[in-house]
Each structure stands twice: as structure tokens, then as C-alpha cells.
Amino acid sequence: MATTDKPDCEPIKSEEALAAPPRCSNYSSVHVALRVLLFAASVTAVVVMVTAKQTEIVRLPVFPLGAPVEAKFSDSPAFIYFISALSVAGLYGILSTLASIAVVLKPAYATRFLLHFALLDVLMLGIVASATGTAGGVAYIGLKGNSHVRWGKMCNVYDKFCQHVGSSVAVALFASVLLVLLSMLSVFSIYRKIPK
Amino acid sequence: MATTDKPDCEPIKSEEALAAPPRCSNYSSVHVALRVLLFAASVTAVVVMVTAKQTEIVRLPVFPLGAPVEAKFSDSPAFIYFISALSVAGLYGILSTLASIAVVLKPAYATRFLLHFALLDVLMLGIVASATGTAGGVAYIGLKGNSHVRWGKMCNVYDKFCQHVGSSVAVALFASVLLVLLSMLSVFSIYRKIPK
Structure with a gap:
């Protein structure tokens, strides 16, 4: 295995670049940076969604004068799925960051890693993208409503709650894009190890 | 390029297997089969969703005795996004099937393909998984409703419409799983071309 792995950083041989640092060839540092970003984005999305709570006085058929009604993420199964998926992505982000750092320090098993x-990136992408879609679809109904089935919008009342949900979905979308980039980078890194 | 590609099928050299057919080593036939399945699943999901139409007599505030109201996929932006995404997946399915067959017939450019x-599989997975999640999230509200925000369920009235939507989302979920498998198979096929 180790014999086929290219070295982590190759020295630049041209004279003009003698003063420059060695050129890293297998994108290890980009891998680590993207994985740290994935962890940060996942944790941010979870925290912003969990803290999405707002209580407003709403008129109900039982209380025509109004009663305090709280909106929270656990009211919707879509948001619970979203938090579960992004929590798994966050855990994967931190574990894969540590594994990436281990590979940078000891590149013998780089190809197998x-x-x-x-x-795993492909699997996580499927989970995070579907969770983002699910929460985004429900959040859109909350924002715009659907007159055909008489589902009223709620973001005109629960504005802060909707801001939290929208921000969380946007950050999860960023995490999905990161996972696409990571998957492509991993594929390309493996492809580069095939002798030309 | 061509010099590094392994041949499509290697003959088996052991004596006991002389009568057996040659062992195919780069999963080309599995690739083609999965891509045909992806095309079929995407087209099925689109057709089943587009044909989801049902008219029922519903009591409305304006018409207390009831008026015919039609439920169709275009009532929800989530289902429009779903159809767009699955149409793109179907187009990708047929194009990549043809490309896979071309690679089987002429394996010189197999690695680059x-x-x-x-x-591309990774990109398509992100699109199809998010579309499945979006449509699934909205369909779940239609099935169960959400009492917290007073979104009533509609599948007790529009049963056939919901059957269509549910089947379409299930087939799209199958397409997502196919894309995960295809991405993993492509990665593994590239990995196998690295000399051990």
C-alpha cells in the first residue's frame, strides 16, 4: 500500500522557487479545512434550530381573547429529522477531521483512508441533503402557506422562529455543498494516484 | 491513459475454472444495470407524480353545500421542484447509460469516464436526495397534518392523490439509494486501478 502513495509534499525543483515552501500535492490541508468547516456548519445548524423558540399571543377558537402559544422545533417531525441528520454530520465532521489530521501526520495509509x-462522504451527503430538503420544504410552507389546502403561513406571527429556521436551513445547505466538494475531492485524490 | 486501464474481463487461470466464463473485473455490467434502473426509477417517479390528480366535492366557506376542488401536483412548489429534479436525474440516467455502454465497447477511456x-453521480445524488426530502416532508404534512400550526391533513379526502405522491416519493428514495451505490461503485472502480 505505502509504496504506491505519493509523498505528501513534493519539493519544487525550479531555481526561482527555491525560497518557496514545498508544494503539497494530495490536497490534505484542503481536506482538513473542509472537514473542519463541515463540523462547524453542522453544529451551527443544529444549535440555531434547537434555539428556535418563540411564544406569541394567538387567538384560538377556545380563547377568543388570545393565549400564549409557543412555536418550537419539536412541533414538526421534519425539524426533528433535520436535527438528527445534522448531528450525525457534525459527529462525522469531527471524527473525519481527526482522521484527516492523522493521515497528514502519517501518510502511509492515505489511499485507503x-x-x-x-x-462515507457520499452517504453523509445523501442524509444531509435530504434533511435540508425536508426542513426547507416545511419552512417554505411556514413562510408562504398553501392556499390550495388552506395551510396558513405562520412566519408573519413567529418571525424570530422563522429567522432561526431559515438560517439553520441555509447553513445546512452550505454543509451539503461542502459534502459535495469533499466527495469530489476524495474521488479526485484517488484518481490522481493512478499512474499516468 | 489507455496503458493503465485494466482489461474489461480477465481469463481465469486456474485449471478447475477452465470451463467457466471469463471473470469481469471492472463492474461495467453492474454500472450499466444500475444506470438503467436509475433512468427507470426517475421516469417512474416523474410519471406517477404528474398523474397525481383527483377532484373531490369539498365544503368551502363560500360554498357550504360543497364544490368540486381538484388536487394536483402543481399546487405545491415542493412537488414542482421534485419533478424538475427527477427529470434531470432521468436525463442523466439515460445519458450515463449510453456512456457506460460506450465504455464497455471501447474501454480505452474507462478510467477518465x-x-x-x-x-456527476455525487452532484445528482445531492439534487435527488434533497428533492425526495422536500416532497416527502410536504407529503407527510398532507398525510398527518400538524395540529400545532393548524395545517389539516388532506389524505383522508384526496386518497388517490396521496397514494400517487407517496409512491412517487418511495420510487425517488430508491433512485437516491441507486445514486449512492453508483457513486460508491465508481469510487471503488477508480480505487481498484491503483497498482497494489
């Missing part, structure tokens, strides 16, 4: 990362 | 497939 890249394979496992590429396979 | 595998790289492009792996990158």
Missing part, C-alpha cells in the same frame, strides 16, 4: 472517506 | 461519472 481516502477510499473510506469518499464512500 | 469513471472519474466523470463519480463526480
